[in-house]
Amino acid sequence: MVRSRNPLSLIIFALSALALAAALLPTLLPRLRLLSAHIPLPHLAAFKFSQQHSMASSDYTKELNIALLAVQRATLLTKSVFHSHAKGTLNKQDASPVTIGDFGAQALIISALQHNFPDDEIVAEEEAKDLRENENLRQTVWDLVKNASLSDASAEKELGGSIASPKAMLDIIDKGDSKGGNKGRIWAIDPIDGTKGFLRGGQYAVCLGLMVDGDVKVGVLGCPNLPVSDSEPLTENIGADATDQEGKGVLFSAVQGQGANSRPLGKDSLASASKIQMKPISNISEATFCESVEAGHSNQDDSVKIAQKLGITKPSVRMDSQAKYGSIARGAGDLYLRLPVKKDYVEKIWDHAAGDLIVREAGGQVTDVEGKRLDFSLGRTLKNNKGVIAAPKDVHKHVIEAVQSVLSSKQ
Known part of the structure; x- marks a missing residue:
């Protein structure tokens, strides 16, 4: 014998089920996302979350x-x-x-x-x-x-x-x-x-x-x-x-x-x-500093004056490219100076991005001539920076002081 259900009880049951589903939904959705990210179930294939980050x-x-x-x-x-x-x-x-x-x-x-x-x-x-x-x-x-x-x-x-x-x-x-x-x-x-x-x-x-x-x-x-x-x-x-x-x-x-x-x-x-690792410098006067071969890339006259202020007597090592960053990061050299030649010259990000990180991760500090970190977030150029100074952290401040002393004397 089949017992007939009261229509009112059916309505109450349906409303209760909907309320329960609404309460559980915020909890279930994050779990479905996690499940779709880790278990390749066919019925979860429609859930696509951040395709770009899945490849990184x-x-x-x-x-x-x-x-x-x-x-x-x-x-x-x-x-x-x-x-x-x-x-x-x-x-x-x-x-x-x-x-x-x-x-x-x-x-x-x-x-x-x-x-x-x-x-x-x-x-x-x-x-x-x-x-x-x-x-x-x-x-x-x-x-x-x-x-x-x-x-x-x-x-x-x-x-x-x-x-x-x-x-x-x-x-x-x-x-x-x-x-x-x-x-x-x-x-x-x-x-x-x-x-x-x-x-x-x-x-x-x-x-x-x-x-x-x-x-x-x-x-x-x-x-x-x-x-x-x-x-x-x-x-x-x-x-x-x-x-x-x-x-x-x-x-x-x-x-x-x-x-x-x-x-x-x-x-x-x-x-x-x-x-x-960058080489520790006990006496900055014994440091080896690198600069560009091309006089159009860095003010070599200013470099000489800065070296004199730091007590460095040996000549600079002139070489092209970000090989300078790699050389000081491994301790073959100590300082890298790239000093502005023209007031309106702006560095390109591809000339410094890799080298900047390599030196910093090797224990160095990389800034512009004012001591500001290089800012790679402004487009294709380092428009907020002038020049580049890279040195071991413990002497970087002294190098910046010498740089600013030389540059301010020209103004």
Whole structure:
């Protein structure tokens, strides 16, 4: 015998069920999100949460690995160009040179970043306009790019393998057009930092940094002409007549909060890393300071006066590129001075992002001439900073005082 239900009781039951569901909903939704992130159940496939962050790692392990491999692969191309007689040199609007190596290295690095982090933005120095207009130059760069690969197949696969075509290469080069800023994940690339040094057989660097919300989190420098050994001191002639012979070529790297490392540059998988630290300075008068080779990049007369105020008698070591950052981070040098030549000159973020982090993670301090941290959150330039001063933390204040004393005397 089936008992009939009172309609009023059914209504009360339904209302009670709805009230219970409403009460449980705030608790259930977060659990569903957690479940969808960790258990690939078919009926939870509709829940898509932050696709970009799922491709990134919270401790930047993947970002560091890809950055190291990408820079190492790019240096294979730059070394090939370094040994060639015709480097395909052009002059940009600001009269600075760009070579086929700049274009090729940028294409290889952006290709690797796009394969692994397709939602990230990229700020890079070069654009493909000249290659689109010059068929011979385009073909030369393409020949370099298609033949540049790591000999380790698994490492090459991690980077996404070869670029598909010359057209794809041009489009990839032009992906470095981000305006930068203080939001999101942005990579800064200088495919050949120190192009003039590269052209004359001196020091140069392939540079890559990751900024998250304007803060540098990962930095990598590939320096093919620096000694592998961290214990080898800087010499006065290191900025000229360099070769990538046996015992030369080093990768510097850092992740925010995890220290800085160096390892030999190779042709396949990554070599083992060694921790690096800036050298303690007991007597600042014995410090070795680095500056740019080009007088147009840093005021060398002011550097001499600052050295005199600090009691430093030995001459500066002049070398191109962010290799200076790597050199002082490993203790081969001590100070890096880049002093303003013109009042209106503004530094580019790709010239400093990686090196800034590597020195700071090695125990140093990097500021402008006023003692302010370099601000990478304002776009493609360091518009709020003038000059760069890098030194061990315990002497940085004394260096800044000497810098300000010299600069104020000119006003």
